Amino acid sequence: MHFPITDVTVSPLFLAGVGFLVGLLGGFFGVGGGFLAGPMMFLVGVPMNFVVGTDLAHMTGKSIVAARRHRVLGHVDMRLGLLMVLGTVPGIEIGARIIEGLESAGNIDVVVGIAYVVILLAIGTFTAWESMRALQLVRTERMETKDALAFQGVTRQIRRFRLPPLVSLPDSGIESISLWVILGVSFLTGLLAGVLGVGGGFIRMPMMIFLIGVPTHVAVGTDLFEVVISAGFGTVTHALKGNVDVLMALVMGTGAAIGAQIGAVSTRFFAGPRIRLFFSVLPFVGAALVILRLLGVLGGH
């Protein structure tokens, strides 16, 4: 099928297949999946400037389907999601400006790439260690599996910070927490996402669990809700620059919508630690793709 906007010919089944795979991961883990879809689109000849914008557009549609499913399952904390957007958006904007400023001083792609790999490996290693420990605790101490956490020290310390206003998040099982904690965590994740040039799903999801204390299933659903807003915003800004092929995004969206539904529904059959254990593989895949890009195999930004 020829896509006149990007002027490339790609099999719609391939695009729908990529969408399906990314949708599956997004629905299950609450991530946007740009780290995977981007390189695959680039490999079939989609120009790099269209890769990012088109990926954001299809991510918006996929996340709507997945977030809606998660909401029906009771996995979306709307209040937390909206509050986090208030911190995430300025964080992304400031992060992007920091990068712009640094880029004008010289080529920093390699530095950012290495920082990205280090962060991904740290998240992957930590999440794998924590989830395996949580599963071990469940076995040895007969804990409730669903939301078992092996690392709660930081969450407890953060909860002691009681600067008003305090907000209650009943959908996340949090009686009261300082609004500044939520804004701080979301700003930090937004800043990292902006600096690294990614959507930030696989930074935000573990941060919600380990810093704010949100149950894993709710973190997945709430992250998707945030992806809808941030990716929708990104779609418009990229489309205004002429970097979105909406036909391609619609084709990808058809596969992604199916994958997102399967992914979202599948979370019902897995306890929190298992989801985190599976999730821990993603950052390693992401790191490998960034290393390949740095080596020139997958092209630049």
Added chain:
Amino acid sequence: MKNPKARKMIGSFVIELIIYAILVVAYFFAVLRLLGDPLYRLYSNNLVSYAFLALALIVAQAVVLEAVTSFIMGLLGLDQIE
């Protein structure tokens, strides 16, 4: 799969996916072919309108495809996996 409830849920979901797949194929051949040229013209002539229409189409596709599938599932009397 020994749990009959889980089996029924997975069965319902497979039917929903088949309905979804049929809708998607119809979508490829009808809507995208019809939309191709007008969207390209809009992209070339008016990027602002194109940007907002792009978002509207993406949102509409997600909402409509899922709503139609759910509606058909309801007509078939199959339980949603919810």
